Amino acid sequence: MRVVAAMSGGVDSAVAAARVMEAGHEVVGVHLALSQQAATLRESARGCCTIEDAGDARRVADRLGIPFYVWDLAERFRHDVVDDFVAEYEAGRTPNPCLRCNEKIKFAALLDKALALGFDAVATGHYAQVVERADGGRELHRAVDPAKDQSYVLGVLDADQLARSLFPLGGSTKPQVREEARERGFSVARKPDSHDICFVADGDTRGWLTRRLGERPGEVVDESGRVVGQHAGSYGFTVGQRRGLGLDRSTLDGAPRFVLEVDAARNRVVVGPQELLGVDVLVGDHARWCGPAPEGVVTVGAQLRAHGEEVPATARADGDRLHVRLERRVRGVAPGQSVVLYDGTRVVGSATVAQATRATTASRAATDRR
CATH class of the missing domain: 2.40.30.10 (Translation factors)
Structure with missing residues (x-):
């Protein structure tokens, strides 16, 4: 098969590309440029898709001897993932941008472009397993390493996308992958994993949203509707949150309060005791x-x-x-x-x-x- 290996610049996608190539497939490495203003360097282990990451991916491709390209999907990513993320929080919801990226970018925009160029499949460094049934159908299963299993964020794939997807790391643990990268001489063997939301590099989601939506002061109320505090924007809260609620402690009994509801229509945050969260x-x-x-x-x-x-x-x-x-x-x-x-x-x-x-x-x- 002709396979596009999505290469983020991390250790997982590097080893995935190597395994697909050694399985006998014709492999082309592709790094997705998802930021319209890509940073030069990562901020700690947060974020991804920096110029540094693109360089790391290119060096792995060179070592493997496979062609390498950078595909600019920044506008599509901004519209389908970043703008969607902002709109969801503004509506009082708590989205998972990783699922949206998998659905709209990696297994839609990337896969569609790969198929249009004559490729047969896309390989990624996700930890999940594809099992082929006797009738030729394919099933998505959890990875063998429960600590790294990423089947949850792949749950948005439909049968057609699954038929064109390869996950070479599903049968391995993370230590095994890092050791294989070291043995192959990949410079990314010890590179830290990215985590949190890739486009919120400093991890401050509320601050990131405030810079885009502006402050929108409103009330924090208890389950009876009594005002117990003020907030600068209901979009900065999520159900189950305990810290940073801006409560007037003098009106409370000392017991902790949690966000029970984000009422975006009235710009209110409703809080209450933990037992009401279930x-x-x-x-x-x-x-x-x-x-x-x-x-x-x-x-x-x-x-x-x-x-x-x-x-x-x-x-x-x-x-x-x-x-x-x-x-x-x-x-x-x-x-x-x-x-x-x-x-x-x-x-x-x-x-x-x-x-x-x-x-x-x-x-x-x-x-x-x-």
Whole structure:
């Protein structure tokens, strides 16, 4: 096959490219320029897509002896990922930009361009496994290394995208990958992993949003509607947040408060005690399936964060919407997060949380009796 190896400049994509090449495929390395004003150097281990990263990727490609190109997708990234991120927070939701980048950039814009140029597949350094069934279909599964498993952020892939995707690192651990990079003489063998949100290089999401949206003062209220503080913009808060709430301590009983709701329409942040955070009924939109959509009510595992715990659940697909009932309450689930469904290690699909509520006491008791 002719394969585009997406090379970020990190150790994972470097080893992934090497493995695809050694498997006998014709490989071309591609670095995605996603920033319209790329920094020269990284800030610590935060961020990615700097000029330094592009240089690291090029040096690996040179060592492998494969062609290397930089594809400018900065405008598409700004529109589909960065602008979407701002709009979601402005609407009181908490998005996951990594899922949006995988859906819109790496396995849409990049894959579409690769296919248009005559390539057969895209390989990345994600830690996940593709399993081929006897009928030729492909399934997405968790990686063997649970600490590095990235199947959650790949839960937005559909069957067609999965058929054109290669994940050579799914059967390895991170120490094994770093050792292989060292043995191959890659200069990135000890390069730190990028983390957090790549385009918020300093990690200060609230400050980053404030610079784009400006201050929008409003009230912080408790669950009864009583004003207990002030804020500079409801977009700077997310459900489950405890710190930086701007509360008037003199009006409280000393117990900690958490964000229960971000009411963007009224520019209010609602806070309350931790016990009110638990939810067990989710409605998701923008459902995506890694294979056929499930029929009827199915038993699954539901994961709500990239490295969060999988919770037993039942789910029902309804067109573009997904209804999920968790077997136990989970705290801090915010609209805009993604829920990814699993059947064992297999990724079934995903949806974006639109509503997160509690089952009534009676319905919860009925569920517990079953």
